[in-house]
Amino acid sequence: MNFTRATIAGAGLAGLAAAVALRRADVAVTIADSAAQAGGRCRSYHDPQLGLTIDNGNHLVLSGNAAVTRFRAAISADTPLAGPEHADFAFRDLTSGAGWTVRINDGPLPWWVLAPGRRVPGSRAADYLPLARLLGREEARIDARIDAKGPVWERLLRPVLLAALNTDPAASSAALAGAVLRETVAKGGRAMRPRVAEPSLAAAFIDPALAWLAARHSAVTLGRRLRAIDFTGDRVTALDWGAGREPVSADEAVILAVPPAVATALVPGLAAPDDFRAIVNGHFAFPAPAGAPPMLGLIGGTAEWVFAFPDRLSVTVSAAEAIVDRDREGLARTFWADIQAALGIDHPMPRWQIVKEKRATFAATPQQNAKRPPAATRWRNLFLAGDWTDTGLPATIEGALRSGETAAKLALRSGTR
Incomplete structure (x- = not known):
């Protein structure tokens, strides 16, 4: 029996990519996420301390990222990705x-x-x-x-x-x-060629995806957490979203596009990465100086990359375990000193915000890479998506989008058996 319906838990980029691919194949899609907004770690929000809309992190894509190109074309995203010509x-x-x-x-x-x-x-x-x-x-x-x-x-x-x-x-x-x-x-x-979302990740990826899905009667429901899954034989037979078991029909696929800790709590026997690395970002309400490169790598400082936007300067520190627990204002002052030295700025520290992601990605070690599960599971109507699954890539936007595409393809293929 073909899958004519799909339920997707998780509205980050992996879940949205799966939803778009399935909807393009005329599969009816229901998407829910436990958070208050879609996008997962690739989210944007208005920060009152800065008075600006910022991304939770400075996510970079490259011009050769094929899944990024496919996804943005599919949802008719017309907000350009900024970056140098070469x-x-x-x-x-x-x-x-x-x-x-x-x-x-x-x-x-x-x-x-x-x-x-x-x-x-x-x-x-x-x-x-x-x-x-x-x-x-x-x-x-x-x-x-x-x-x-x-x-x-x-x-x-x-x-x-x-x-x-x-x-x-x-x-x-x-x-x-x-x-x-x-x-x-x-x-x-x-x-x-490096490409950065301007003015925001939401404008470049999330908002056009949500609009595209809503126009096709597949709006995302927020604040809805998947709490349990029932299995019978080789099928998922019910989902519990907090108000009792809801049956899963014979023509329905289920895609889990949730963090690995959530997936392993829901799926018996599932192995997944369990060691994670932090990312710390700093945002400053200071327009980029004339001539500042859109992205500048720093050697010998605490900040590692400086991103220049028309309305702000942002920095990123990867594998940030050594600083993630430091005082926020102290971090801001350290980052601002690095920015001043890098860009030749003589100005007191402007309004600032520090964003910490303590479990931003799985540790990209050989041991953790070996723990990444495939998208297919032993249940014929359950599939996994997320940058932590076995995409062959590290935990990136490209990897997340590919994981969603893979889960959707497997669902479509399995439904024709």
């Missing part, structure tokens, strides 16, 4: 004051490593050859594949991989790093 990555060393820009050429042949003005200062073309060892698919720690030292590591690879993996890069999964590199650097600069 794959230019600006950096500043706060200790020495030195600044440089790595300029990756558009085509797949990496001649940029031969040009001293394009590559990392102090590096030679031969220093980039060991990176080929990270392009494989076999699992290992990154520092078992390459030497985690030298100018290319410290001034390019480490900060980029830290942002992508949200885990100490040396101890991170070489398989996940390889997946990122194969889809970006290995394809050339056209696939590596």
Whole structure:
């Protein structure tokens, strides 16, 4: 029997991607989320302390992210993603004051490593050859594949991989790093141009998805938490949303697009990542100075990346366990000092906000990567979605969207048996 209906628990990007894919296949979709707003970790909100609309975090996508392109095209998202015309990555060393820009050429042949003005200062073309060892698919720690030292590591690879993996890069999964590199650097600069949502993640992803679904009679219900699942044989037979068991019909698929801790509490025997890393973001109500790069990597400071928006400056710190419990105002002052040094700003600290995500992503280690479950389960009408499932990518927007697409495809395929 074909699945003509689907119930999706979770309205983050994974759940929304699954809902859009199923609705495009004429499957009736019901979506619910326990939160007060859709978007999961990719949410935007008006912050009264700043007087601005901000994102909970500075989420970056790349021009070669195919699922991002597919999703935005499907929901007719017309808010552009901002970023440079080419794959230019600006950096500043706060200790020495030195600044440089790595300029990756558009085509797949990496001649940029031969040009001293394009590559990392102090590096030679031969220093980039060991990176080929990270392009494989076999699992290992990154520092078992390459030497985690030298100018290319410290001034390019480490900060980029830290942002992508949200885990100490040396101890991170070489398989996940390889997946990122194969889809970006290995394809050339056209696939590596950084893109940031402006004015917000909600405008670029969430709002158009909700509008698209609502126009097709699939509005998201908020404040509705899935509390229990009933299983009979090889099927999910009922869902409990807090008001008693609701039967699941024979023609209905169920997709869990919830955090891993929630999924493992609901699904018996489910293994999932159980070690997580924090992200700390700082937002400042200060317009970007003229000439400031839209994204600037910092070496030698507490802040790791500075994002320049027309109405604010934001910073991000990945794998932030060392600072996540620090005093918020102290963090703001530290971040503002880094911003001042990086951008040459002489101004008292403006209105600020600190946003902490203590369990932002699973730790991208070989051990945690091995715990990621597939989208299919042993129940023929239950499927999993989320950046923590086995997407082959780290916990990114691209991975979340792909997980939703995969869950929807499996549901459509299973329903035709």
